[in-house]
Amino acid sequence: MPNHSYKDILGLNRRNQEYIRPYNPPSAKRIADNKILTKRVLRREKITTPEVYKLIRTKKQLQFLDWDSLPKSFVIKPNKGTGGNGIIVFYGKKKGENAWIRPNGRIMTQRDIILHIENILEGRYSMGSKRDIAIIEERVKTDPLLKQYSYKGVPDIRIICFNGIPIMAMTRLPTKRSNGTANLHTGAICTGIDIGTGITTYSMHMDPNSLISDTYELIDKTMDLKQNKILSGIQIPDWDNLLEIALKCQKFTGLGYIGVDIAIDRDKGPIVFEVNARPGLGIQVANQAGLRWRLEKAKGLDVKSIKHGLRLGKNLFGGEVEESIESISGRKVVNIVEKVNVYHKPAVSMRKKKQKIKVDKEITNSFMDTGVLTSRISSSLANRIGFRDATKFFKNAEVPKSFDTFKEAQEYIDTKGKKIVEHEDIERLAKVVEDGQINIRPVIKIVIKLAGELKDIEAVITDDIIYTLVIGRKELAGYLIDTTKTFK
Numbered sequence: 001m002p003n004h005s006y007k008d009i010l011g012l013n014r015r016n017q018e019y020i021r022p023y024n025p026p027s028a029k030r031i032a033d034n035k036i037l038t039k040r041v042l043r044r045e046k047i048t049t050p051e052v053y054k055l056i057r058t059k060k061q062l063q064f065l066d067w068d069s070l071p072k073s074f075v076i077k078p079n080k081g082t083g084g085n086g087i088i089v090f091y092g093k094k095k096g097e098n099a100w101i102r103p104n105g106r107i108m109t110q111r112d113i114i115l116h117i118e119n120i121l122e123g124r125y126s127m128g129s130k131r132d133i134a135i136i137e138e139r140v141k142t143d144p145l146l147k148q149y150s151y152k153g154v155p156d157i158r159i160i161c162f163n164g165i166p167i168m169a170m171t172r173l174p175t176k177r178s179n180g181t182a183n184l185h186t187g188a189i190c191t192g193i194d195i196g197t198g199i200t201t202y203s204m205h206m207d208p209n210s211l212i213s214d215t216y217e218l219i220d221k222t223m224d225l226k227q228n229k230i231l232s233g234i235q236i237p238d239w240d241n242l243l244e245i246a247l248k249c250q251k252f253t254g255l256g257y258i259g260v261d262i263a264i265d266r267d268k269g270p271i272v273f274e275v276n277a278r279p280g281l282g283i284q285v286a287n288q289a290g291l292r293w294r295l296e297k298a299k300g301l302d303v304k305s306i307k308h309g310l311r312l313g314k315n316l317f318g319g320e321v322e323e324s325i326e327s328i329s330g331r332k333v334v335n336i337v338e339k340v341n342v343y344h345k346p347a348v349s350m351r352k353k354k355q356k357i358k359v360d361k362e363i364t365n366s367f368m369d370t371g372v373l374t375s376r377i378s379s380s381l382a383n384r385i386g387f388r389d390a391t392k393f394f395k396n397a398e399v400p401k402s403f404d405t406f407k408e409a410q411e412y413i414d415t416k417g418k419k420i421v422e423h424e425d426i427e428r429l430a431k432v433v434e435d436g437q438i439n440i441r442p443v444i445k446i447v448i449k450l451a452g453e454l455k456d457i458e459a460v461i462t463d464d465i466i467y468t469l470v471i472g473r474k475e476l477a478g479y480l481i482d483t484t485k486t487f488k
Helices: 012-023 026-032 035-044 059-063 110-121 239-253 283-287 291-298 306-317 321-329 346-354 379-396 406-414
Strands: 052-056 074-078 088-090 099-101 107-109 134-137 156-162 165-173 189-193 200-206 216-219 257-265 269-276 332-343 361-368 375-377 428-434 437-450 453-461 469-471 479-486
Touching: 012 257, 012 291, 026 035, 026 239, 026 269, 035 052, 035 239, 035 269, 059 110, 074 110, 107 110, 110 134, 156 239, 156 291, 165 239, 165 283, 165 291, 165 306, 189 283, 200 283, 239 257, 239 269, 239 306, 291 306, 332 379, 332 469, 361 379, 361 437, 375 379, 379 437, 379 453, 406 428, 406 437, 437 469
Parallel strands: 332 479, 361 469, 375 453
Antiparallel strands: 052 134, 074 088, 074 134, 099 107, 156 165, 156 257, 165 189, 189 200, 200 216, 257 269, 332 361, 332 437, 375 469, 428 437, 437 453
16 A cells, blocks of 8 residues: 555454444444434434335334335335345336336336345344344435446445544445445445545455455446546545534444445435444555554544544545545646736737836636636736737627527627627637626637646636636646645
8 A cells, every 4th residue: 555554554353452342332333233223313413314214123014015105216224234235226116016126227026125125124134133124215316426426326435433533534436246336345436535635546346356355456447337437536525514424423423433424415415324333444445545543643632523623634634635646647636726827918928028027927816617618817817918909899899788598699699799709819709607697708818827737728808707817627627626725
């Protein structure tokens, strides 16, 4: 593992003896080992968990289950199951039948589901094979960002916390091999997450061809999608909130050493799937870093609050993501607000040189905005770098202040707008939405230096921006954005 000794790795025995036994009292373990009790504790503290549709405790109760009351999509899981065993997800219902469709396309009839629930009740998936309860609950609808990296199922985020501090995190991505589940042992992908930034780093999956069990193989892309995607450099949404939720789960369950599994629902936001009193150790492989040294760093620290613990975790165990991402993905990391050099037009530069003024560029704070396609530049900055004539020409063209529809704006561009683009500095006209209105603005070509690279870019002249320069996603394709930092 890069930059770390194998002495930093936490093994199973050390985990049990030094962290689970001393820090996880039996009363707290009872909460974690019982999903129904976990839901009750967390919901009391306003932490969202999947909604329960039915609890089935006996076979007699199963006989009287109202199948028509079940939604088209739902999840069945054992109350005291371990390792993701016994969990079945249904994505749809077969028309006119009591039969439901799984992520792999397999159809389970009412009889099939009854048999599976009976296995749950008999303790097939529970710890110690003791009798259990079957939970039928809502299926989480995947957040659009993470959905594009998953094969049908719902990805989740595992965060390990100790002593009120987030220690390590990973996301688990369903694959075709894992039948759309986020279970690493059946073939899901595990991807490390930098605690400081919430950006993904290394990715692994279980090697299906290895003769040795639990052998991981390094990968850099998804495997089963129509267009496989790079797995490093993904910014997990709402990262600080996820860390805070994990720390709240630790506080309210009483577990000193905990693994918290969170999914991000499209409509509801973060939802806690479960808490784990004995989280697995594969997270170390996903992060290419050992848990042991991190846990020893966190041990004994005086954590005053959840916010304090969050800051400690980010400061202690974050901040190494830039080098790892750049080495894996070949892409540069830029801050959400960067200092950017904006170069003057050649004519302006020459004039300034004659006046013995050495400055041929403006240095400005620029905002990285993937929400817009084309970059934006303020009229004041455009004027300073030599486009005053272009802005004046556009203003004198008396373009309508706004348009009712994009079609109407395009018709103007195709007719009267042709004369405007005859100006040597105006490349084209763009339709933009400013303050809720559809407007037409001129587009110019400028030269900038971003993260040490010279780039020729198009920029829309507008004053509907806070920063004098906004870099759009057209120019950010080769970069990863660190949303936690501004320029240094």
